[in-house]
Amino acid sequence: MQERPRPSVGHGDDLLFLTDDNLLHGIELMFFAYKGFTSDPDRILQNYTYGRAHHRAVHFINRQPGITVNNLLAILGVTKQSLNRVLRQLVDDGLVDSRVGKVDRRQRNLFLTDEGQVLESELSGAQRLRMREAFKAAGPDAVRGFRSVLENMVDADMRKSIDRLQGKL
Amino acid sequence: MQERPRPSVGHGDDLLFLTDDNLLHGIELMFFAYKGFTSDPDRILQNYTYGRAHHRAVHFINRQPGITVNNLLAILGVTKQSLNRVLRQLVDDGLVDSRVGKVDRRQRNLFLTDEGQVLESELSGAQRLRMREAFKAAGPDAVRGFRSVLENMVDADMRKSIDRLQGKL
DNA sequence: CATTTTATGTCAGCATTGTTGACATTACAA
DNA sequence: TTGTAATGTCAACAATGCTGACATAAAATG
Numbered sequence: 001m002q003e004r005p006r007p008s009v010g011h012g013d014d015l016l017f018l019t020d021d022n023l024l025h026g027i028e029l030m031f032f033a034y035k036g037f038t039s040d041p042d043r044i045l046q047n048y049t050y051g052r053a054h055h056r057a058v059h060f061i062n063r064q065p066g067i068t069v070n071n072l073l074a075i076l077g078v079t080k081q082s083l084n085r086v087l088r089q090l091v092d093d094g095l096v097d098s099r100v101g102k103v104d105r106r107q108r109n110l111f112l113t114d115e116g117q118v119l120e121s122e123l124s125g126a127q128r129l130r131m132r133e134a135f136k137a138a139g140p141d142a143v144r145g146f147r148s149v150l151e152n153m154v155d156a157d158m159r160k161s162i163d164r165l166q167g168k169l
Numbered sequence: 170m171q172e173r174p175r176p177s178v179g180h181g182d183d184l185l186f187l188t189d190d191n192l193l194h195g196i197e198l199m200f201f202a203y204k205g206f207t208s209d210p211d212r213i214l215q216n217y218t219y220g221r222a223h224h225r226a227v228h229f230i231n232r233q234p235g236i237t238v239n240n241l242l243a244i245l246g247v248t249k250q251s252l253n254r255v256l257r258q259l260v261d262d263g264l265v266d267s268r269v270g271k272v273d274r275r276q277r278n279l280f281l282t283d284e285g286q287v288l289e290s291e292l293s294g295a296q297r298l299r300m301r302e303a304f305k306a307a308g309p310d311a312v313r314g315f316r317s318v319l320e321n322m323v324d325a326d327m328r329k330s331i332d333r334l335q336g337k338l
Numbered sequence: 339c340a341t342t343t344t345a346t347g348t349c350a351g352c353a354t355t356g357t358t359g360a361c362a363t364t365a366c367a368a
Numbered sequence: 369t370t371g372t373a374a375t376g377t378c379a380a381c382a383a384t385g386c387t388g389a390c391a392t393a394a395a396a397t398g
Contacts, residue, residue, distance in 0.1 A: 017309040021338045023297045024232075026304065026315070027206075028334065031225070032327055033319035034203050035246060037196075051383050056200070063193075069346065077204060082385055084347065106345045106394050128192045134321035135195065138314065140186040145307065145314020146195070150202035152303035158201050165197065169190045220354055238375065251356055253376065275365050275374045 026149075040126035048119070053078075053086045055123055058112065061096060062120045063165060066109040068101070075161045095119060195318075209295035217288070222247075222255045224292055227281065230265060231289045232334060235278040237270070244330045264288060 041055050048054075060075050061067060073083055087110075090096040095116035101107030112120055135143050154162065210224050217223075229244055230236060238256070242249055256279075259265040264285035270276030281289055304312050323331065 014309070015305075017312050018301055018304055020297065022312070023300045023304070024293075025335065025338060026300050026312070027293070027296055028232075028331070029316060029319040029323075030203065030206050032324075032331055033322040034199065035327070036322045036324040037199050039324055053384060063197075070344090078384085079386065080346075081348080081387085085384080088347085101345090104345080104395070108346070124193075124196070127196055128189065130322060131192045131195050132187055134318050135187055135192070136184075137321040138317040140183070141310075142314030142317040143186050143191070143195070145311035146318035147198060148307040148311040149303050149315035150198040152306040153202040153205045153299060154198075155201075155205040155208055158204070162197070162201055166194065169194060222355060239373090247355085248357065249375075250358085250377080254355080257376085270374090273366070273374080275363095277375070 036130065037127070040130055041123045044123055044126060050089075050119075053082070054090060057083065057086050057090060058095065058116060058120050059124065060165075061110045062112050062117065062124075064168065065111050068107045068109060070107070071161075072110065075165075077158075090116070206296070206299065209299055210292045213292055213295060219258075219288075222251070223259060226252065226255050226259060227264065227285060227289050228293065230279045231281050231286065231293075233337065234280050237276045237278060239276070240330075241279065244327075244334075246327075259285070 038052065042052060045051060045055060056076055057072065060072055064071075069080070069083070069087070073080055076083060087096065087098070091098050093115075094113055097111040097113050097116075098108045099111065101109055138146070207221065211221060214220060214224060225245055226241065229241055233240075238249070238252070242252055245252060256265065256267070260267050262284075263282055266280040266282050266285075267277045268280065270278055307315070
């Protein structure tokens, strides 16, 4: 696993970690890890009439209570028609509360009801458990690296949404 | 179940990197990074009549030329009906060649045709580019951490498939 | 105040990709 | 010969994307 230094273009940087094989490995890891990452919530959601799209909505409403529909749309990156279908079910089923905005009455501020929070914590509990085990097995240094690589893989136009969210941690 | 941040195996480990905030951050990073990760291929695929499922099939056929349908099914984790729909299109369109197995004539060995390889390299080129930029920006230590965390996030029942693939790197 | 723009909701239709269930064919294995 | 395995296919359905069109209410603007 050690990389022996090799002369490279001028700077003396060792860029052997950028070989196509390593990139391919990373690409496949993203695929397999994402599958693992979503598998627990997917299994839980089968006991409900909900899918992954509902999970995402519930997650980000819990993450930023009172979030507007437009902000949620920006985060999820889907059309309003697609989100609305999911949101309508959650509101009808009493998991999400949609309140008219106080400053701008055109807006709707979204909140989880008590029942919505029950589902949210069941889903996020399973997901956190897997993440915690992976973090623990890999160690704190690895977690920093994990974060760094993933941050750099995000699309530029998502940065604003992400930074706003992470400011709330 | 719930572990408080406290030393574990006598190493005086600091488990503060396992706080719920850090886990939440990791969870959201997976979501946003995966979106970025798939965005370039998705954009390219819009110029074809293909979708993400075709990309996955093409990727793993290229990765392990001659792979059997059953092995591909195990890797992708979908039903044979779902895969077959995609595979049939690719074969009909002349991107994939399906040859009767030589040792076991029940099996079909899958190969990319020249045309299939053109699509594959267009897709993987875009994906490698993004991965390379993320790796480069994060650095080799971070890449090791990225790998370690993701490896630990994979479902146990995928290990065999993964190890077989990575043995070919 | 009149007009325009914004935020949201909704209907209809369609595409992709996943599912289950059933059934057929071929070929290997016991 | 019988059973099982690998593959293909038909049909129906579900989840979740998309586009386009239209409606309403409220804010913003001239």
